[in-house]
Amino acid sequence: xxxxxxxxxxxxxxxxxxxxxxxxxxxxxxxxxxxxxxxxxxxxxxxxxxxxxxxxxxxxxxxxxxxxxxxxxxxxxxxxxxxxxxxxxxxxxxxxxxxxxxxxxxxxxxxxxxxxxxxxxxxxxxxxxxxxxxxxxxxxxxxxxxxxxxxxxxxxxxxxxxxxxxxxxxxxxxxxxxxxxxxxxxxxxxxxxxxxxxxxxxxxxxxxxxxxxxxxxxxxxxxxxxxxxxxxxxxxxxxxxxxxxxxxx
Amino acid sequence: xxxxxxxxxxxxxxxxxxxxxxxxxxxxxxxxxxxxxxxxxxxxxxxxxxxxxxxxxxxxxxxxxxxxxxxxxxxxxxxxxxxxxxxxxxxxxxxxxxxxxxxxxxxxxxxxxxxxxxxxxxxxxxxxxxxxxxxxxxxxxxxxxxxxxxxxxxxxxxxxxxxxxxxxxxxxxxxxxxxxxxxxxxxxxxxxxxxxxxxxxxxxxxxxxxxxxxxxxxxxxxxxxxxxxxxxxxxxxxxxxxxxxxxxxxxxxxxxxxxxxxxxxxxxxxxxxxxxxxxxxxxxxxxxxxxxxxxxxxxxxxxxxxxxxxxxxxxxxxxxxxxxxxxxxxxxxxxxxxxxxxxxxxxxxxxxxxxxxxxxxxxxxxxxxxxxxxxxxxxxxxxxxxxxxxxxxx
Ligand SMILES: Cc1cc2nc3c(=O)[nH]c(=O)nc-3n(C[C@H](O)[C@H](O)[C@H](O)COP(=O)(O)OP(=O)(O)OC[C@H]3O[C@@H](n4cnc5c(N)ncnc54)[C@H](O)[C@@H]3O)c2cc1C
Numbered sequence: 001x002x003x004x005x006x007x008x009x010x011x012x013x014x015x016x017x018x019x020x021x022x023x024x025x026x027x028x029x030x031x032x033x034x035x036x037x038x039x040x041x042x043x044x045x046x047x048x049x050x051x052x053x054x055x056x057x058x059x060x061x062x063x064x065x066x067x068x069x070x071x072x073x074x075x076x077x078x079x080x081x082x083x084x085x086x087x088x089x090x091x092x093x094x095x096x097x098x099x100x101x102x103x104x105x106x107x108x109x110x111x112x113x114x115x116x117x118x119x120x121x122x123x124x125x126x127x128x129x130x131x132x133x134x135x136x137x138x139x140x141x142x143x144x145x146x147x148x149x150x151x152x153x154x155x156x157x158x159x160x161x162x163x164x165x166x167x168x169x170x171x172x173x174x175x176x177x178x179x180x181x182x183x184x185x186x187x188x189x190x191x192x193x194x195x196x197x198x199x200x201x202x203x204x205x206x207x208x209x210x211x212x213x214x215x216x217x218x219x220x221x222x223x224x225x226x227x228x229x230x231x232x233x234x235x236x237x238x239x240x241x242x243x244x245x246x247x248x249x
Numbered sequence: 250x251x252x253x254x255x256x257x258x259x260x261x262x263x264x265x266x267x268x269x270x271x272x273x274x275x276x277x278x279x280x281x282x283x284x285x286x287x288x289x290x291x292x293x294x295x296x297x298x299x300x301x302x303x304x305x306x307x308x309x310x311x312x313x314x315x316x317x318x319x320x321x322x323x324x325x326x327x328x329x330x331x332x333x334x335x336x337x338x339x340x341x342x343x344x345x346x347x348x349x350x351x352x353x354x355x356x357x358x359x360x361x362x363x364x365x366x367x368x369x370x371x372x373x374x375x376x377x378x379x380x381x382x383x384x385x386x387x388x389x390x391x392x393x394x395x396x397x398x399x400x401x402x403x404x405x406x407x408x409x410x411x412x413x414x415x416x417x418x419x420x421x422x423x424x425x426x427x428x429x430x431x432x433x434x435x436x437x438x439x440x441x442x443x444x445x446x447x448x449x450x451x452x453x454x455x456x457x458x459x460x461x462x463x464x465x466x467x468x469x470x471x472x473x474x475x476x477x478x479x480x481x482x483x484x485x486x487x488x489x490x491x492x493x494x495x496x497x498x499x500x501x502x503x504x505x506x507x508x509x510x511x512x513x514x515x516x517x518x519x520x521x522x523x524x525x526x527x528x529x530x531x532x533x534x535x536x537x538x539x540x541x542x543x544x545x546x547x548x549x550x551x552x553x554x555x556x557x558x559x560x561x562x563x564x565x566x567x568x569x570x571x572x573x574x575x576x577x578x579x580x581x582x583x584x585x586x587x588x589x590x591x592x593x594x595x596x597x598x599x600x601x602x603x604x605x606x607x608x609x610x611x612x613x614x615x616x617x618x619x620x621x622x623x624x625x626x627x628x629x630x631x632x633x634x635x636x637x638x639x640x641x642x643x
Contacts, residue, residue: 070267077271185279188309188322188332191271 038116077186094126319371330507337508342467354381384414395438420470506578
């Protein structure tokens, strides 16, 4: 079973980011980058499927700059077999990114393409479905359970208020949701072996972007809250305020 | 998963390699996600969270700087130090556990053991299928271990060991003990040799040290050996004299110099965030000069400690480390951490005495760290002898 996992390098969610002077991008100063948390589930699932199958290869792929090699090595340290860096600037336009990924995946033999359901930087949730479309493959997104047998894949998806069970024949595309598994830690030995594993670099040229970012704005500062009282006596006032002032109920 | 942001005022980050950072972040994540949620409860219960040992083994935390052929990760000294820093950011107890297993049990077997002993023990210890302890200190011989009175006497092709060891970390948990005993005259520290002693041998009794007010989430025990017999091949063949035992301590002290920085980082971070959120007289207490200076002093000392530890590691990796430098780093960084923990506890006011916060736990732990592996005073005397050429001890 050969699996390709597409991953992205994103700013660490625990770090407070600043907007750069151009007003359209993040100020990269002082940002710590990590493997996109949803992609961790995808990598873990790929490793588990390979372990269960007892054969096959896990290839991790990213579209990004040289810095993204560090992110790829994180996945190699977790246990992936090899990595591919598609050298180019990831586009805010999901389609631009999807085209490059699809092109690279088409050339390789693979039974399953795994993604995280979204990258926590742009929050577009576009790329997995677009890659599937471009490759003409079935796609299951927001997957919390996954089973593969006899060339068929069954996935449990999270939908509003329920779960949906879908099945397709491999090859296909799956986008992982939190809860799919518990990602392993890279072992220290894994970290040392990562630099000896193959990391292929492919020049993919300019990534097309049909979308332009006009402005990046921080949400307005929250003003101080109100303490409506203490204990059960305060509940009616709280409910009233939530209903009438905050209008969240 | 994202890790608690690291504390790095002088961009020491840029002095680390990608692997060194990856090692630190991996252990750091584990500490944040698996260790910190349980340590408070364990501390109150007075028990070491031994259920976490297999996870540490899976990570490869034991003997992480030892060769791959014994199942280890073969990290450099800086990466090893960063592991100690992150573990002690959790608690000095878990760092002590890993320090003992790695620097005081695996190291002597690697350094003074036969190839058979290495093959037999190191992979097992790396996987934590065996837990080890290190028995040097005795009731009457602490700072002066050369005086120890545990004896090993040859009887045919066996050694018979008699003596008592005190304050032994992991003593009750251990499957195997490295016991230091005199094989010759009691006046002759040169006759001290190391022995690998399985703790289930007849005559070997470990007793938990009760009544500790420090390192509550760690096992500290007394070992009594009465006519314990081990085969001749349990002697560490290349150990010779007190010097060998001190070489082990030097490895462990190296890790402590890093570990103390981790404990101090945890306290500083807690103090900073508390000061920013706690409002008195209608202002966050971080807005008052006294608390700002308190925080600045903490951060300054931590930053100096980080740079000291890092340079110590680079020297060790270059093979140029001098034992006086290890003493200075252990002495400075542990003392620094003691001060930082105390100041953090004070800044936290009444909350600072609770186990929900970390500072008082670290403060109490660090008193042990200040004392073990050579007290603060003794390390001062080691450096003193080095710079004056005059020993204040002997
Ligand atoms: C929690 C804990 C875990 C430990 N784990 C281990 C372990 O795993 N294995 C092991 O072998 N040991 C272990 N130890 C023992 C530790 O190394 C000793 O406690 C330490 O070496 C000090 O010895 P002591 O307690 O007997 O103090 P002493 O040597 O009696 O010292 C008492 C005081 O006198 C001072 N002093 C001593 N000599 C001089 C001098 N010449 N000049 C000036 N001042 C002096 C000391 O600095 C100290 O302040 C542990 C100790 C603790 C607290």
